[in-house]
Amino acid sequence: MGIAAAAVGALLAGCGGGPGAGGGKVSNAKIVLGVLTDLSGLYADITGPNAVAAVEMAVEDFKRKYGDKAITDNIEVIKADHQNKPEVASTQARQMYDRQQVDALFDVPTSSAALAVATIAQQSKRLYFNTAAATTELAGKSCNKYTYEWAYDAYMLANGTAANVTRQGGKNWYLVYPDYAFGQDMQAKFATAVEAAGGKVVAKDPTPFPSDDFATFLLKAPGLTPKPDVLGALQAGGDLANLVKQYDQFKLRDKGINLAIGLLFDSDIKAIGAAKLAGTTFTTAWFWNLDDEARAWADRFKKRTGQRPTFDHAADYSAATHYLEAVQKAGTDKAEDVSKQLDGMTFSDFFARNATVRPNDHRVVHDAYLVKVKAPAAASEPEDFTELVEKIPADQAFDQPSPACRMG
Amino acid sequence: MTSFLQQAFNGLVSGSFYALLALGLAVIFGMLRVVNFAHGAIYTLGAFGAVWLADSAGLGFWWALLLVPVALAIAGTLAERLLIHRLLALDPLYNFLLTFGIALVCQDLLRMRYGSHSQPYEHAPVTGSFDLGLFEFPRYQVFTLGLSVVVCLAVWLLLTRTRIGTIVRAAIERPELTRAFGIDTGRWVTPVFGFGVGLAALAGVLAAPMRAVNSGMGADLIITVFAVVVIGGLGSVFGSVVAGFTIGMLAALGNLYFPVLSQTSVYLLMAVVLLIRPAGLFGKEEHV
Structure with missing residues (x-):
């Protein structure tokens, strides 16, 4: 059976190769x-x-x-x-x-x-x-x-943001992540990056996906011990817009809990409002400006x-x-x-x-880029949302090749 | 303890959305025997109505709160007259499909016009937070809860203290008997549908300042609201409101203490309630 299949395979390959080699x-x-x-x-x-x-x-x-x-x-x-x-x-x-x-x-x-x-x-x-x-x-x-x-990838996003924010004094983190493949991957990468930079993950909670109410976690944040300096929000799209709107209403920034975001696109900034996000740092692979x-x-x-x-x-x-x-x-x-x-x-x-x-x-x-959201007044046009904080050189932006990868 | 109370209060805030939506669904079901699958789309349209008024006419939140529910209620009465009414005599399945179709059309029209990402809405009418003694809470959230409670109470008073309310309640609870008394229940079908639509639109406007406004926002929410209505008892106005606030609280506390169950707790509760009381907590078993 195996030999027959191999023979048929070889015949087919031969036929396929014929016109290819002669023609185009x-x-x-x-x-x-x-x-x-x-x-x-x-x-x-x-x-x-x-x-x-x-x-x-x-x-x-x-x-x-x-x-x-x-x-x-x-x-x-x-x-x-x-x-x-x-x-x-x-x-x-x-x-x-x-x-x-x-x-x-x-x-x-x-x-x-x-x-x-x-x-x-x-x-x-x-x-x-x-x-x-x-x-x-x-x-x-x-x-x-x-x-x-x-x-x-998730490592690039986490590494740039978590390392930088931790170095700038955001030692204690509270991570909230959507409970599916992307969120779990992001959460693991963020936790590793925070700890590698000398910070500590005080608590981490999975949030329902999709969800329009994040108040539970926003209320919980100030009561944690030690009190977190940073809320790491790893949601995307509509969930992220919900979370940031409510973060703003619960005035967590005034309570000394800053916001760091895992993955942020221009459309998210537009949805939430650049004014609410001004100054928020995140990592990106590229931005048009x-x-x-x-x-x-x-x-x-x-x-x-x-x-x-x-x-x-x-x-x-x-x-x-x-x-x-x-x-x-x-x-x-x-x-x-x-x-x-x-x-x-x-x-x-x-x-x-x-x-x-x-x-x-x-x-x-x-190279990847650590960027922050521009205040609307500083924007050169309505779609100008981000400005460079620092470049992350190519050899630091991504993880080493994983030993789990065997290409054969 | 404070954290428990805080979370419970927060649950009441999200419960206020469930209550408004469930209340509308309940009166519509009671009066028309129609499960309105377009209810989530109306909630979405309510939020987009607020966005549209702000973008195109520069009208802020208070205008939206007044105009959007009225406009959508009128659109709802038209839809009832022109479409839903014609199918009432047939199997309920037809209206089930019709309203589901209307929901999909609304959702896709919004997507064509606005895309799938969320829309900004920067017109929160109140900012800052209230000191509620034990803890602080954002003013807007407190306002939402207050307004929802006032609206639910007003509907209750309307139903129990006025002649129209008595007729509507009678029509909901014993339609044949009410007609046998010579009361034309058909007259009230269209206004009640419009009223339910208006309540959903009101919830949508209230959501705009605190939630992401996008074409999918209602579709995500409406599944939970259906569970709320079933728990409260189909067609039971009182039950839908009580269940709405209860589910809101349970979900908030579930998020905190049993995060694994946060998404399933509503359905677990629904299963338990249906096992013990098949007609829901406050529903009456129908004998047909």
């Missing part, structure tokens, strides 16, 4: 980039349709750069909605790789969905560039040869979409560009050959500075 250099005579994302739900604004636009921009720029010399001028971008559900994500990913001949997938918010897609990428032997999910597991125990981690290079791309992006990009959009563009460059260099879109070009590569672009694609776990390490 890329499979099916085209390169297909797939954006699998949340097109209408909770994360549609920070990833979503604008992630598709970012990948399309990368394709257009690649075609313009190489013109006739491009490996093929037949490059497509297709998109699909995974509704933040892992089961939908894996069906869609399989469909995109198998039926729509997608060579590489991009984006994929929601950690559980991203983990599902990584498994499908490995089974399909096609590439997947995650820019939107935060779980460290993608480059940890669930890592594989076909999956790359381009933008950020970082410097001239970043602004130049953000201006092009705004012209196209009417909005300023999030770091996820910038990372999609960066990943798609380097993927296409790697295909060009490899002279084929075969995943293993493209991987060889990417692994170990060092580069700097408008998004990822001083970046290295780590060959042993496919984590792209690059």
Whole structure:
């Protein structure tokens, strides 16, 4: 049975290889980039349709750069909605790789969905560039040869914020986290980072998800012993907006309990109000007003979409560009050959500075940024929300490769 | 002890939302025998109404508190006349599906207009906190609780001390008998529906300054409110209010003492109540 299967496999491989070697250099005579994302739900604004636009921009720029010399001028971008559900994500990913001949997938918010897609990428032997999910597991125990981690992870968010806030005197922490994969991962990373910086986690509580009432925890905070200096809020989206509104009403800042936030996007700042958040520090992989290079791309992006990009959009563009460059260099879109070009590569672009694609776990390490929310008066335009506190160099921004990762 | 009282009080504040929403659901169910699945969407529309008034007309919280419930109550009466009324004679399942459909349409229209992220609302009418003797509490939260209690009491007085209230109560409790006395209960169906809608809209406006305003806010909340109504007893006005405040308190204390159970405690309580009193705490068993 095993021998028969192997023989059939070899025959099929032989047949498949024939026209490929003789005809075009890329499979099916085209390169297909797939954006699998949340097109209408909770994360549609920070990833979503604008992630598709970012990948399309990368394709257009690649075609313009190489013109006739491009490996093929037949490059497509297709998109699909995974509704933040892992089961939908894996069906869609399989469909995109198998039926729509997608060579590489991009984006994929929601950690559980991203983990599902990584498994499908490995089974399909096609590439997947995650820019939107935060779980460290993608480059940890669930890592594989076909999956790359381009933008950020929970360690990066926790390490930057927790270490810095603790160093500045926020020794005692009260962590509240949403009770699901992302929140639990964030909580563990924050606790480690706080303690490594000489601080102490006084208490940590899981909060119901989703929840519109955080008063229980806000009331509990001042009564803890020792009294916490910092409330570490690891919620996202609507939950975060609820929590910060109520933090403000319960006047915890006046009681000496400052706020530190795990993951904060511009849309969250808009929802909560920059005035309420002014001065709050957090860590980000990139922000559009970082410097001239970043602004130049953000201006092009705004012209196209009417909005300023999030770091996820910038990372999609960066990943798609380097993927296409790697295909060009490899002279084929075969995943293993493209991987060889990417692994170990060092580069700097408008998004990822001083970046290295780590060959042993496919984590792209690059400079991260500790930033704070600008007071509305200091903003240069309505979408200007963040200012730089300090750069976190690439070699400190991310964790060491996890021993749990075995790529084989 | 202080912390216990503080949490219990906080529970009453979140209970005030449950009570307003459950009260509306209960009168609508009592009068129309319709489980209004659009109730969460109306709550959401109430909050967005406040946001929209502030953004487009510069009208603050007090205006919203007055205008939004009235406007949505009118829209509710229209929806009752044009759509729900036509299905009343059929199996209740039809209205169940209709109201569920209305909820989805509202939610997606909001998403088209505002996206899925939360909207800012910076118009809290009162800020700062009250000293309640044992502990301090944000003024706005205290105001919300106070207003909710006043509204619930007013509805109770309306139902028990006025002729209209007597008719409505009679129609809820013994519809056939009331009609047999020659009272036209049908006249009151539409206004009662509008009134229930108005209560949900009021809860939505009250939520805007203290909760995240987004298209999904009502969908998350309404499941709990259904459990509240079932615990209180379907169609029991008094039961829905009592259950609303009780569940609010239980959830707050559950968060503190049994965080693992915080999300399930409501449903556990519902299961226990249904086992012991199948019609809910204050419901009457129907003999059909």
